[in-house]
Amino acid sequence: MNIAEVSKKYNLTQDTLRYYERVGLLPKVNRTASGIRDYTEEDCRWVEFIKCMRQAGLPIEVLIEYVALFQKGDETIEARKRLLIExxxxxxxxxxxxxKTLERLNYKIAAYERNAECHP
Incomplete structure (x- = not known):
């Protein structure tokens, strides 16, 4: 898949994908003879993993550390596991x-629906 296809499939901008590769979140993506990125299924699994973790709020720095550990091989399994547990x-x-915030919002909305006076 080229970068446009991956961008569309995962709803990420091409700039975001390039950034992920540049900072080490994605292992280097293979390129065609003409220099166009050629994403493999493995690359796409990384994109999907990174997107999921980012949506959960994991910082870029943590993900960079995780990928670096992964690339060092099986001797880092415990370190990767600890990082994910943290x-x-x-x-x-x-x-x-x-x-807690949702509960407070629900309470406030219910108060408005009862036409009660609301205080912060």
Whole structure:
């Protein structure tokens, strides 16, 4: 797949894909004889993984570290696992905070629907 196809498939800009490659989030993408990026299925799996992790709020720096560890091979499995566990714990904390905010919003909306006076 070329960059335009990958961009469309994953709803990411071509600039974002180039950036991911430049900073090391994506392993170097093969190129055709004419220099056009030629994404493999493996490249696409990385794009999908990165997009998922970014949507969950993982920082670029953490993902760069994860990819670097992955590229070093199986001796980094435990380090990668620890990194993902840490990120999961942080995500759980963010979800808890978001749920608290959602509860407060629901309360405020219900108060407005009852025409009650609302205070912050």
């Amino acid at each position: 990120q999961r714990e942080q995500l759980i904390e963010r979800l808890d905070e978001m749920n």
